[in-house]
Amino acid sequence: MRQRHSFRLDRAGRSVTVNVRSGRITETELLVDGREVAFHRVHGYGVYPLTLAAHLPGEPPLPLAVRLERSGAPGRPLTCVLETGGAEHPMPERTGH
Numbered sequence: 001m002r003q004r005h006s007f008r009l010d011r012a013g014r015s016v017t018v019n020v021r022s023g024r025i026t027e028t029e030l031l032v033d034g035r036e037v038a039f040h041r042v043h044g045y046g047v048y049p050l051t052l053a054a055h056l057p058g059e060p061p062l063p064l065a066v067r068l069e070r071s072g073a074p075g076r077p078l079t080c081v082l083e084t085g086g087a088e089h090p091m092p093e094r095t096g097h
Contacts, residue, residue: 007080007091011064014056018066018080018091022046030054030066048078056084066091 002023009016017031026046030038037054049069055061064084071079080091 003077005078006094007066008094009082009089009091011082011084011089012056012058012062016056016064016066016082016091018052018068020046020068020078028052028068032056 002021005018005020005022007018015031015033017034019029019031021027022045024043026042026044028040028046028050029036030052032054038052040050040052046068049067051065051067053063053065055063062084064082067081067083069079069081071077076093078093080093082089082091
């Protein structure tokens with residue numbers, strides 16, 4: 001059965017979204033303002049922890065990374081954290097998508 005997870009957070013005036021679709025193939029995409037900036041595909045239900053890196057547009061561009069980990073919690077099997085400017089920001093999971 002295919003599972004979907006979506007995490008979103010606004011940071012530095014930009015929208016950062018992480019979408020995960022898992023099943024026989026797991027695809028993870030990182031979007032900034034709705035544009036894909038990083039993508040990861042693996043056969044199976046994913047290998048965690050997984051980190052995707054990109055930059056927030058601007059002068060100068062601001063590096064960012066998102067880290068996905070298994071939480072072990074029923075109903076919320078993944079957690080997502082945005083790392084930027086030396087700080088970590090938990091990304092809430094969007095529901096009803």
